[in-house]
Amino acid sequence: MRLINYLNIRHLLLHYRRHRLQKQFGKGLHVGLNSSLCNTAVGYNVYINHDVSIKDCLIGDHSYINSGCRLTNVTIKKFTSVGSNVVMGLGKHPTNMASTHPAFYSNNKGFPTFADKMYFDEIGDTIVIGNDVWIGYGAIIMSGVSIGDGSIVAAGAIVTKNVIPYSIVGGVPARLLKMRFDEETIEKMLKISWWDYSLEDIAMNFACFHDVKKFIRAFSPNATHTGSKC
Numbered sequence: 311m312r313l314i315n316y317l318n319i320r321h322l323l324l325h326y327r328r329h330r331l332q333k334q335f336g337k338g339l340h341v342g343l344n345s346s347l348c349n350t351a352v353g354y355n356v357y358i359n360h361d362v363s364i365k366d367c368l369i370g371d372h373s374y375i376n377s378g379c380r381l382t383n384v385t386i387k388k389f390t391s392v393g394s395n396v397v398m399g400l401g402k403h404p405t406n407m408a409s410t411h412p413a414f415y416s417n418n419k420g421f422p423t424f425a426d427k428m429y430f431d432e433i434g435d436t437i438v439i440g441n442d443v444w445i446g447y448g449a450i451i452m453s454g455v456s457i458g459d460g461s462i463v464a465a466g467a468i469v470t471k472n473v474i475p476y477s478i479v480g481g482v483p484a485r486l487l488k489m490r491f492d493e494e495t496i497e498k499m500l501k502i503s504w505w506d507y508s509l510e511d512i513a514m515n516f517a518c519f520h521d522v523k524k525f526i527r528a529f530s531p532n533a534t535h536t537g538s539k540c
Contacts, residue, residue, distance in 0.1 A: 342377065353388070370441070383433055383453065387441040388505040393465065398439075398451040401432045440475065441505040460490065460499060475500055495522060502529045 339352050342360030350364050353371035358364070364381045370388040375381070379392060382399035386392070403410040407430075412419055415429040434453025439445070443457050446465035457463065457473045464480030464487070473479050476490045476499065491499065499522075504512065507529070518528040 359394075383435075384437040384439065384451075386439040387443075387459075389441055390439055390443045390445075392439075392445045393447040393449070395448045396445050396451070397449075398437050399434070399453055400450065402430075402434050402453065403432075404430045441503070459503075459505075460496075462490070491522065495526070498526050498530070501531065502526065504529050 338354040338356060340357045341347070342358060342362065344360055345358050345362040346364065347358070347367075348365040350367045350369070352369045353373070355372050356369050357374035359375065359377040359379075361377050362375055362379045362381075364375070364379075366383045367381050368385045369375070370386055370390065372388055373386050373390040373392070375386075375392045376394040376396075378395040380397045380399075382401075384398045403412070404415060407415065412432070413423040413425070415425055416432065417423055417425045417427055437451055437453060438456040439451075440457055440459035440461065442460050443462070445451070445457075445463045446467070448466045449463045450468045451457070451463070452468070452470050455469050455472055457469070458475030458477065460476040461473050462478040463469060463473065463484065464478065466482070467480045467484040468482045469479065469484040471483070473484070474486075476496045478487045478490060479485060480487050489496065504525075511529075515528045518525040
């Protein structure tokens with residue numbers, strides 16, 4: 311009986327936390343159970359699944375983060391898709407000191423250390439994830455990395471270097487597998503930057519996204535957007 315009561319109370323607390331987060335950030339945010347956001351700003355229509363931990367981040371419009379993700383010090387732009395169990399912003403340890411243990415360089419741990427102040431930056435530089443990026447299940451993005459617009463990170467990849475726009479990377483460490491489109495098409499896609507268009511224009515021409523040639527024709531800078539082009 312005590313176990314049942316405990317589980318019921320925990321379930322109510324999780325729902326209360328989710329309610330507080332959605333009230334804090336507005337109707338444009340969906341937050342799953344047991345997810346936390348600390349010192350984080352979110353855009354419009356952002357979806358965060360359950361069991362997600364987000365700290366010191368900025369999440370752009372229409373991006374979603376699936377279950378089990380851990381994000382620290384990350385900027386995510388618009389329309390980006392993050393798969394389950396992705397980790398961004400792992401803590402660092404020094405490799406040139408006599409020991410890698412934080413007892414000797416950190417004084418802000420939950421356990422006693424010898425250090426009288428911080429001697430090493432454990433967080434690292436901000437990770438920047440571009441617009442319309444897809445990051446697959448279980449990928450790890452190291453601190454300071456930039457992921458270009460339109461790129462894809464394969465499941466299980468460990469990304470240690472910057473990723474160029476509209477590329478597909480995978481492996482440990484991640485390497486270039488292929489480009490999504492030819493160079494001319496990529497140049498046009500980046501020039502269009504469709505993620506900055508109004509939702510009305512995007513909705514009216516959503517079918518164009520199914521065919522890259524039609525898409526470029528519909529969203530090129532010289533195109534008019536008074537009606538559907540597809």
